Amino acid sequence: MKVYLSGEIHTDWREQIITGAEGLDVTFSAPVTDHAASDDCGVAILGPEADNFWHDRKGAQINAIRTRKAIADADVVVVRFGEQYKQWNAAFDAGYAAALGKSLIILHGADHAHALKEVDAAALAVASDPAQVVEILRYVLTGALPE
Template sequence: MELIVYLAGQIHDDWRNQLKEKADGMQLPVTFVGPMENHERSDNIGEEILGQQPNSILKDEAASKFNNLRTRILLRKSDVVIALFGEKYRQWNSAMDAATAIALNKPLILIRPASLHHALKEISEKAQVTVETPDQALAALSYIFEE
């Protein structure tokens, strides 16, 4: 059995690569998918496809259409969603992806530090598992495959 795992969260550091490398080291039978990690491409995809937009608001709206298309397809194909919330960045997309996973009845592993417990209490209550670190999320995935 192999699982498709959608990694929701900010794209400003390499948390996904670290998690993927550890999963490889654990030999977990998973395929990771997620949002476009190239921030510049994510911001510019609307203009790359539709052409130059007249202002920054319309540029953002055009890009969001293609990013939402990608997210919708990959979230629907996923077996599990891991949503990371951290201290450094505001996590609007993580919240949206976690809520979508809940609405689609996808199992959700929520990663958040204890300091964000109150702010994320409702999402945490809907998640199957809430953990504080990516390593704990990987341990949860690993447990699925134990016999």
């Protein structure tokens, strides 16, 4: 099973899921989580921009190539909304995955439940902890319930 891990980049939630899923037949992919590299990929590849708008746009478009491919190739898309920042890109990824008919798992804390109610409604599961995502993957692949 191919799983794309989208969303916030400031905590170790991806590593928790990857470690927890050891032994399962799962391949994970993710966006570039080096914030500076993600922001600067456009100008590093296509040349500098004096205007920050175009600097950001170049990076966003190159990152979109990677993201669209990863979501299209995924069987399951997990989108994490963290506590510290507004993740507009995560909301976009969730919508894109839903539009493609991907199996979507949303991961966030209780304090985001109201703000993300429409995103949650598009998901097949809404988890509050990375361990729950692991258990969903384990159940989907093996039929085994948590002990």
